[in-house]
Amino acid sequence: MEDRRIIELCFLRDEQAIQAISEKYGKLCYSIAFAVLHNREDAEECVNDTLNAVWNTVPPQRPDNLSAYVCRIARNQALKRLEYQMSEKRRADLTVSLEELAEILPDDRYAPDVRDEDVGKLISTFLRGQKEIVRNVFLRRYYYCDSVADIAMRYSFTESKVKNMLFRTRNKLRKYLIKEGVEV
Secondary structure (H helix, E strand, O other): OOHHHHHHHHHOOOOHHHHHHHHHHHHHHHHHHHHHHOOHHHHHHHHHHHHHHHHHHOOOOOOOOHHHHHHHHHHHHHHHHHHHHOOOOOOHHHHHHHHHHHOOOOOOOOOOOOOHHHHHHHHHHHHHOOOHHHHHHHHHHHOOOOOHHHHHHHHOOOHHHHHHHHHHHHHHHHHHHHHOOOOO
8 A cells, every 4th residue: 555545544544554554564663673672572562652653643744754754653662662671771782873873963061052853954964975885884773773793794794894884974974063063
Protein backbone atom coordinates (compact mmCIF):
# COMPACT_ATOMS: atom_id res chain seq x y z
CA MET A 1 0.00 0.00 0.00
CA GLU A 2 1.27 3.47 -0.83
CA ASP A 3 2.25 5.85 1.95
CA ARG A 4 -0.35 8.43 0.91
CA ARG A 5 -3.09 5.85 1.26
CA ILE A 6 -1.78 4.78 4.67
CA ILE A 7 -1.81 8.40 5.87
CA GLU A 8 -5.36 8.84 4.57
CA LEU A 9 -6.41 5.72 6.50
CA CYS A 10 -4.87 7.24 9.63
CA PHE A 11 -6.85 10.43 9.08
CA LEU A 12 -10.00 8.34 8.66
CA ARG A 13 -9.02 6.53 11.90
CA ASP A 14 -9.19 3.22 10.03
CA GLU A 15 -7.26 0.54 11.92
CA GLN A 16 -6.08 -0.94 8.63
CA ALA A 17 -3.50 1.84 8.70
CA ILE A 18 -1.75 0.22 11.66
CA GLN A 19 -1.64 -3.12 9.87
CA ALA A 20 -0.30 -1.49 6.70
CA ILE A 21 2.42 0.38 8.62
CA SER A 22 3.35 -2.79 10.44
CA GLU A 23 3.61 -4.78 7.20
CA LYS A 24 5.54 -2.10 5.35
CA TYR A 25 7.82 -0.74 8.07
CA GLY A 26 7.69 -3.25 10.94
CA LYS A 27 10.96 -5.03 10.06
CA LEU A 28 12.76 -1.72 9.56
CA CYS A 29 11.51 -0.45 12.94
CA TYR A 30 12.58 -3.70 14.56
CA SER A 31 16.09 -3.47 13.09
CA ILE A 32 16.46 0.12 14.30
CA ALA A 33 15.26 -0.75 17.81
CA PHE A 34 17.36 -3.92 17.98
CA ALA A 35 20.50 -2.00 16.94
CA VAL A 36 20.01 0.27 19.95
CA LEU A 37 18.71 -2.23 22.50
CA HIS A 38 20.27 -5.58 21.50
CA ASN A 39 17.26 -7.35 22.95
CA ARG A 40 14.56 -9.06 20.90
CA GLU A 41 11.69 -8.52 23.32
CA ASP A 42 12.51 -4.86 23.90
CA ALA A 43 12.84 -4.27 20.16
CA GLU A 44 9.45 -5.87 19.55
CA GLU A 45 7.93 -3.70 22.28
CA CYS A 46 9.45 -0.62 20.63
CA VAL A 47 7.83 -1.59 17.33
CA ASN A 48 4.46 -1.73 19.09
CA ASP A 49 5.14 1.61 20.80
CA THR A 50 6.11 3.06 17.43
CA LEU A 51 2.88 1.90 15.81
CA ASN A 52 0.93 3.39 18.70
CA ALA A 53 2.83 6.67 18.47
CA VAL A 54 2.21 6.93 14.73
CA TRP A 55 -1.49 6.23 15.29
CA ASN A 56 -1.63 8.94 17.97
CA THR A 57 0.25 11.58 15.98
CA VAL A 58 -1.25 11.11 12.49
CA PRO A 59 -3.44 13.17 12.54
CA PRO A 60 -2.72 16.02 13.27
CA GLN A 61 0.70 15.45 11.67
CA ARG A 62 0.77 14.71 7.95
CA PRO A 63 4.31 13.49 7.28
CA ASP A 64 5.78 14.13 3.84
CA ASN A 65 7.95 11.03 4.15
CA LEU A 66 6.19 8.30 6.13
CA SER A 67 9.25 6.04 6.16
CA ALA A 68 11.47 8.71 7.73
CA TYR A 69 8.70 9.65 10.16
CA VAL A 70 8.21 6.07 11.33
CA CYS A 71 11.98 5.45 11.58
CA ARG A 72 12.47 8.57 13.67
CA ILE A 73 9.74 7.52 16.06
CA ALA A 74 11.18 3.98 16.29
CA ARG A 75 14.64 5.33 17.07
CA ASN A 76 13.31 7.73 19.68
CA GLN A 77 11.26 4.97 21.30
CA ALA A 78 14.33 2.72 21.46
CA LEU A 79 16.50 5.49 22.92
CA LYS A 80 13.86 6.28 25.57
CA ARG A 81 13.66 2.61 26.52
CA LEU A 82 17.44 2.34 26.65
CA GLU A 83 17.70 5.46 28.82
CA TYR A 84 15.10 4.03 31.18
CA GLN A 85 16.76 0.61 31.35
CA MET A 86 20.27 1.93 31.66
CA SER A 87 19.73 4.78 34.07
CA GLU A 88 22.14 3.05 36.47
CA LYS A 89 24.28 1.20 33.91
CA ARG A 90 25.81 2.42 30.70
CA ARG A 91 26.04 0.45 27.48
CA ALA A 92 29.62 1.06 26.40
CA ASP A 93 29.26 0.99 22.62
CA LEU A 94 26.32 3.41 22.53
CA THR A 95 27.90 5.70 25.12
CA VAL A 96 31.15 5.82 23.14
CA SER A 97 29.23 6.52 19.92
CA LEU A 98 27.38 9.45 21.46
CA GLU A 99 30.51 10.76 23.19
CA GLU A 100 32.34 10.81 19.85
CA LEU A 101 29.65 13.04 18.41
CA ALA A 102 29.30 15.17 21.54
CA GLU A 103 32.88 16.36 21.10
CA ILE A 104 31.95 18.30 17.98
CA LEU A 105 28.46 19.53 18.82
CA PRO A 106 27.77 22.86 20.53
CA ASP A 107 27.40 22.88 24.28
CA ASP A 108 24.64 24.91 25.97
CA ARG A 109 27.27 26.53 28.17
CA TYR A 110 29.17 27.96 25.19
CA ALA A 111 26.37 28.35 22.66
CA PRO A 112 23.13 28.92 24.59
CA ASP A 113 21.42 30.65 21.65
CA VAL A 114 21.93 27.76 19.22
CA ARG A 115 18.83 25.62 18.80
CA ASP A 116 19.05 21.87 18.30
CA GLU A 117 16.85 22.14 15.21
CA ASP A 118 19.30 24.59 13.62
CA VAL A 119 22.24 22.30 14.34
CA GLY A 120 20.27 19.37 12.92
CA LYS A 121 19.62 21.27 9.70
CA LEU A 122 23.30 22.20 9.43
CA ILE A 123 24.33 18.57 9.94
CA SER A 124 21.83 17.48 7.27
CA THR A 125 23.18 20.07 4.85
CA PHE A 126 26.74 19.00 5.61
CA LEU A 127 25.96 15.32 5.08
CA ARG A 128 24.19 15.99 1.77
CA GLY A 129 27.49 17.46 0.56
CA GLN A 130 29.46 14.31 1.41
CA LYS A 131 29.97 11.22 -0.72
CA GLU A 132 27.16 8.70 -0.34
CA ILE A 133 29.33 6.10 1.39
CA VAL A 134 30.64 8.65 3.90
CA ARG A 135 27.09 9.81 4.62
CA ASN A 136 25.87 6.24 5.03
CA VAL A 137 28.69 5.28 7.41
CA PHE A 138 28.08 8.42 9.49
CA LEU A 139 24.33 7.73 9.72
CA ARG A 140 24.87 4.06 10.52
CA ARG A 141 27.11 4.99 13.44
CA TYR A 142 25.39 8.02 14.90
CA TYR A 143 21.75 7.64 13.87
CA TYR A 144 21.21 3.90 13.79
CA CYS A 145 23.83 3.28 16.53
CA ASP A 146 25.53 0.46 14.62
CA SER A 147 28.87 -0.70 15.97
CA VAL A 148 32.07 -0.07 14.01
CA ALA A 149 32.33 -3.83 13.43
CA ASP A 150 28.78 -4.00 12.01
CA ILE A 151 29.45 -1.06 9.69
CA ALA A 152 32.71 -2.62 8.51
CA MET A 153 30.94 -5.88 7.75
CA ARG A 154 28.03 -4.14 5.98
CA TYR A 155 30.32 -2.21 3.60
CA SER A 156 33.18 -4.74 3.38
CA PHE A 157 35.62 -2.33 5.03
CA THR A 158 38.14 -2.92 7.77
CA GLU A 159 37.24 -1.55 11.18
CA SER A 160 40.25 0.74 10.90
CA LYS A 161 38.89 2.24 7.68
CA VAL A 162 35.50 2.87 9.30
CA LYS A 163 37.12 4.52 12.34
CA ASN A 164 39.27 6.74 10.10
CA MET A 165 36.29 7.65 7.92
CA LEU A 166 34.25 8.62 10.99
CA PHE A 167 37.16 10.59 12.47
CA ARG A 168 37.67 12.57 9.25
CA THR A 169 33.95 13.19 8.84
CA ARG A 170 33.62 14.44 12.43
CA ASN A 171 36.54 16.82 11.88
CA LYS A 172 35.02 18.12 8.63
CA LEU A 173 31.68 18.55 10.40
CA ARG A 174 33.34 20.49 13.23
CA LYS A 175 35.00 22.85 10.72
CA TYR A 176 31.72 23.23 8.83
CA LEU A 177 29.79 24.11 12.00
CA ILE A 178 32.42 26.69 12.99
CA LYS A 179 32.32 28.17 9.47
CA GLU A 180 28.52 28.44 9.78
CA GLY A 181 28.88 30.38 13.04
CA VAL A 182 28.15 27.60 15.52
CA GLU A 183 30.63 27.73 18.37
CA VAL A 184 31.71 24.22 19.19
